[in-house]
Amino acid sequence: MIASLEYQVARKRPAVPAVLLGRDVAKDAELLVPRHENAVLRRQLTKPVRYEPADRL
Template sequence: MSCVIVSLLYKVTRKLLTVPSVLLRRGTAKEAELLVLRHENAVLRRQLPGPVRYELADRFWFAALSGLIPRRHWLKIFPVAPGTLLAWHRRSSP
């Protein structure tokens, strides 16, 4: 159990350390990078035979970021349904 917690904390910390660099970039470059990553994500999803299985750290990350993005944009941004995001967020909140 403690190994899972340490692993989760490590992954979350790594993700959080990348946030400042993203926030400091210029808007156009950031938007272009997002478009490239979304396209890459779409291509990779087409190649998968079944549904994607997200780890606990992935779910936590999506739930945490969902608070930064208006709900009307969730469908085009997140790889899961809004209801799934809300359920993950409820489970991760104290």
């Protein structure tokens, strides 16, 4: 029983840093996507963009 538990812990140990690092990567990607979308939309517009307070919220 103990050997089985040690085996399971040893197998899951390499996954812990990947999960912790994955959180930061996912958060960064979540922030970069809207920025990229805004950049693409700005390139398509000919006049300057004026944001309303509701847009900023």
